[in-house]
Amino acid sequence: MYVILVYDIEESRVAKILKICRKYLKWVQNSVLEGEISRVSLKKLQLELKRAINEEEDSVIFYILRTTKYMKKEIMGQEKGGFDNIL
Amino acid sequence: MYVILVYDIEESRVAKILKICRKYLKWVQNSVLEGEISRVSLKKLQLELKRAINEEEDSVIFYILRTTKYMKKEIMGQEKGGFDNIL
Numbered sequence: 001m002y003v004i005l006v007y008d009i010e011e012s013r014v015a016k017i018l019k020i021c022r023k024y025l026k027w028v029q030n031s032v033l034e035g036e037i038s039r040v041s042l043k044k045l046q047l048e049l050k051r052a053i054n055e056e057e058d059s060v061i062f063y064i065l066r067t068t069k070y071m072k073k074e075i076m077g078q079e080k081g082g083f084d085n086i087l
Numbered sequence: 088m089y090v091i092l093v094y095d096i097e098e099s100r101v102a103k104i105l106k107i108c109r110k111y112l113k114w115v116q117n118s119v120l121e122g123e124i125s126r127v128s129l130k131k132l133q134l135e136l137k138r139a140i141n142e143e144e145d146s147v148i149f150y151i152l153r154t155t156k157y158m159k160k161e162i163m164g165q166e167k168g169g170f171d172n173i174l
Contacts, residue, residue: 004150006093008117008167029146030095031118049163059116059165063091063150066157076133076147077140080095 002071003042004034004063010054017058020048028081089158090129091121091150097141104145107135115168 005025009017018027024045025033037045042064049060065071092112096104105114111132112120124132129151136147152158 004091006116006119008119008165029093029148032093032095032148046161046163053164055164057165059167060163061116061119062161062163064159064161065152066159070153070157072151072153074133074149074151076136076149077142078095078144078146080146 001037001039001042002035002065002068003037004032004065006032006061006063008059010057013053013058016052017049017060020045020052026081030080032081088124088126088129089122089152089155090124091119091152093119093148093150095146097144100140100145103139104136104147107132107139113168117167119168 003025005021007017007021008031021027021033024037024041025035027033042062046062053060090112092108094104094108095118108114108120111124111128112122114120129149133149140147
């Protein structure tokens with residue numbers, strides 16, 4: 001499956017959260033990571049994040065795609081992270 | 088179609104960019120909007136943004152889904168924006 005992860009994390013926890021996310025996904029832009037990931041790895045990522053965030057203050061959204069066949073990605077302006085064409 | 092938009096915009100332009108995006112999509116989190124949008128409206132949105140951003144400094148990514156049938160959205164921690172179940 002393919003995951004787009006966006007987070008909104010309190011400053012003091014950002015570095016830690018980003019480090020966790022980077023183990024599983026590719027950084028593409030400020031607060032955004034994406035990548036192919038297995039169901040098991042996604043569960044691991046979510047477990048690690050659950051322990052690291054403050055659920056009263058932070059927010060993480062996972063867009064989980066069973067296939068990228070129906071998705072197109074378009075970038076306007078700077079391409080910040082590494083980018084493989086996912087289609 | 089369904090669009091997830093994430094932006095990374097220089098501070099001085101954020102308010103203007105957000106205002107444009109909000110005309111077409113729903114704010115869900117810091118720097119993230121999403122929503123159903125027609126092809127024509129998406130083109131309009133992209134045109135407005137192209138005029139408003141600085142392409143040397145800013146970045147906007149559009150994840151354009153032909154269908155949300157294969158997408159699941161999971162939120163961890165705070166749900167910041169209004170949220171309709173998209174499935």
